[in-house]
Amino acid sequence: MVDSREMDRVLTDFASRFNAKPELAKMTAGWERTITIEPSDAAWRRDLRVERGLVRTLEQVPEKAEIRLVGRSSVLADIFAGRLSPTEPYLDGDLVVHSSEEDMMKLDIFTLMVWGE
Amino acid sequence: MHVAPSADQPTVLQRVLGMRTIVSTSAGLAFAAVNFLTVMEIRKSAPGAYAILAILIAGALCLLAAAVFSELNGTIPSAAGIRVWTLRGIGDPFSLSFTLLYLTTVLLVIAADGFVLGAALHVAIPIVPAYLWILAFLGLALWSNLRGVHMAGLVQDLTTYLLLLALIGVGLAGILSPRVAAPSIHPSAVGLITAIALAVFIYTGFEWVTPLAEELRDPRRMPAGLGFALLLLGVGFSLFAAVTGRLPALSAANLTPQLQVGRQALGSVGFWIMFGVTVVTAGTTFNGGFAAASRLVYALARGRYLPGRLGQLNRRFVPHNALWLLCLVAMAMTVVVYATRAYLLLINAGAALESAMYVVAALAVLGLRRKHPEIERTWRAPWGRVIPIATIILFGGLGIAAGTTATGLPLPWMPWPFVMLVVLAILALLYTRRTLARRNQSAPR
Numbered sequence: 001m002v003d004s005r006e007m008d009r010v011l012t013d014f015a016s017r018f019n020a021k022p023e024l025a026k027m028t029a030g031w032e033r034t035i036t037i038e039p040s041d042a043a044w045r046r047d048l049r050v051e052r053g054l055v056r057t058l059e060q061v062p063e064k065a066e067i068r069l070v071g072r073s074s075v076l077a078d079i080f081a082g083r084l085s086p087t088e089p090y091l092d093g094d095l096v097v098h099s100s101e102e103d104m105m106k107l108d109i110f111t112l113m114v115w116g117e
Numbered sequence: 118m119h120v121a122p123s124a125d126q127p128t129v130l131q132r133v134l135g136m137r138t139i140v141s142t143s144a145g146l147a148f149a150a151v152n153f154l155t156v157m158e159i160r161k162s163a164p165g166a167y168a169i170l171a172i173l174i175a176g177a178l179c180l181l182a183a184a185v186f187s188e189l190n191g192t193i194p195s196a197a198g199i200r201v202w203t204l205r206g207i208g209d210p211f212s213l214s215f216t217l218l219y220l221t222t223v224l225l226v227i228a229a230d231g232f233v234l235g236a237a238l239h240v241a242i243p244i245v246p247a248y249l250w251i252l253a254f255l256g257l258a259l260w261s262n263l264r265g266v267h268m269a270g271l272v273q274d275l276t277t278y279l280l281l282l283a284l285i286g287v288g289l290a291g292i293l294s295p296r297v298a299a300p301s302i303h304p305s306a307v308g309l310i311t312a313i314a315l316a317v318f319i320y321t322g323f324e325w326v327t328p329l330a331e332e333l334r335d336p337r338r339m340p341a342g343l344g345f346a347l348l349l350l351g352v353g354f355s356l357f358a359a360v361t362g363r364l365p366a367l368s369a370a371n372l373t374p375q376l377q378v379g380r381q382a383l384g385s386v387g388f389w390i391m392f393g394v395t396v397v398t399a400g401t402t403f404n405g406g407f408a409a410a411s412r413l414v415y416a417l418a419r420g421r422y423l424p425g426r427l428g429q430l431n432r433r434f435v436p437h438n439a440l441w442l443l444c445l446v447a448m449a450m451t452v453v454v455y456a457t458r459a460y461l462l463l464i465n466a467g468a469a470l471e472s473a474m475y476v477v478a479a480l481a482v483l484g485l486r487r488k489h490p491e492i493e494r495t496w497r498a499p500w501g502r503v504i505p506i507a508t509i510i511l512f513g514g515l516g517i518a519a520g521t522t523a524t525g526l527p528l529p530w531m532p533w534p535f536v537m538l539v540v541l542a543i544l545a546l547l548y549t550r551r552t553l554a555r556r557n558q559s560a561p562r
Contacts, residue, residue: 037177076248085419085420087416087419088418088421089418089419090195090197090416090420091197091200091201091204091416091417091422092201092204092205093193093197093201093202093204093205096193096194096195097196098194101196102265102434104196105412105415105434105436105487106434107432108419109434
């Protein structure tokens with residue numbers, strides 16, 4: 001199980017890598033989404049906001065979100081740390097993505113681009 | 118520090134779908150132009166009022182499948198449903214093989230609808246060859262998918278409800294028209310079972326709404342939504358069957374019975390209404406079929422179960438290679454079917470495959486209950502194992518009946534739909550074994 005500190009470190013690293021890629025800023029222009037990350041085996045949760053081509057972690061719990069990711073904390077951490085392609089746990093049922101199909105595919109591709117695929 | 122969510126005010130999802138969309142998506146996916154030909158085929162085995170009985174019984178049996186799919190949704194809500202449920206409930210390589218086989222159902226329905234559309238357009242506007250119509254419509258569906266064109270949710274819902282309303286309206290008008298119903302000939306027990314097996318094809322796709330499971334406002338409403346969609350389809354196509362019973366001159370070989378029914382009900386206005394229904398229905402089948410299948414192909418390719426090129430997206434975030442492949446295969450299938458008139462093979466194979474799908478879904482329910490009792494289910498089928506087991510027995514039998522029905526092809530003793538499905542299953546299994554072996558050899562990412 002991954003604790004909240006480890007997840008904070010992973011998400012901070014993810015956000016800084018994302019924000020360092022100008023092509024991602026261009027691709028996500030106009031795509032403004034709040035992403036809720038909810039581990040099924042831990043009490044903590046985290047939220048990300050994609051806005052104006054940049055990603056940041058949210059300090060406050062948002063009232064609304066467009067995307068909700070649910071899975072084991074280790075799976076969620078592996079995805080944002082680039083150790084696991086999101087599609088694999090998704091196809092195995094280890095990751096549930098509550099969102100529109102379009103958002104799901106965008107998130108998949110943006111996550112991969114952060115790690116240089 | 119992250120502020121913990123209040124139990125009273127949890128974060129809510131911005132985009133959620135309600136009952137209206139469950140019903141319209143479910144009914145819309147099942148509402149295919151080839152259903153009109155299916156009704157004619159049902160009439161061969163169960164004439165007159167028995168055709169209506171067969172359609173209603175098949176719809177009632179599909180309620181069992183609806184309960185099974187609702188439990189699967191309530192256990193693991195996933196847009197990759199069939200892959201996830203069979204993997205977790207049954208295991209690989211069966212899961213991947215069946216997922217690949219299931220993809221062919223989408224192509225079968227698209228090809229069958231392409232055939233009906235070509236025939237209808239050729240009757241209404243004979244100056245343009247049917248092949249050209251087929252290629253043009255499939256090409257249009259490809260183009261709109263490649264551009265990422267989406268029908269707004271409300272428009273999509275309204276389109277489906279209008280189609281159903283048109284079918285029910287024309288059916289009612291046809292029944293009220295001054296013609297005497299042809300006397301019913303009692304079918305044999307085998308004939309009635311065959312008719313019920315074929316009638317399952319009318320409802321094919323009602324469960325394809327499950328990819329939306331992750332977007333539902335309340336997953337517990339899924340069973341009611343699916344049930345209501347089945348009811349609308351059952352009423353609409355029963356009325357259609359009733360009107361065909363009042364047209365004794367309508368040959369079973371007629372490729373556009375819906376146009377004749379429209380004319381019988383409301384004269385030339387009815388003809389053009391049913392023509393419009395055919396075109397819109399085929400269009401939505403092409404569009405929805407390509408969209409759903411291409412996303413599944415994309416996911417499988419990204420998971421390294423299919424060639425990586427199929428997992429590439431264009432600048433509109435659309436899996437363009439997957440779409441091109443599906444469209445080319447669908448075009449080839451449709452043209453071959455139009456040339457050979459072997460549409461019965463598609464209907465029978467589709468009905469058998471759909472029944473097999475329900476059996477597999479029921480097995481997945483039982484497997485998930487046994488292997489993962491710890492998963493919290495938002496909805497569970499009542500009466501213990503009764504519904505899944507009944508689904509396995511009933512649809513297993515109906516699948517065999519549909520797979521062994523005569524299709525008018527040479528060697529009439531040969532169960533061609535069954536042969537076709539076995540060949541496809543063997544190919545899928547061989548591909549799966551090779552793919553899983555390769556994946557196991559390669560190091561994980």
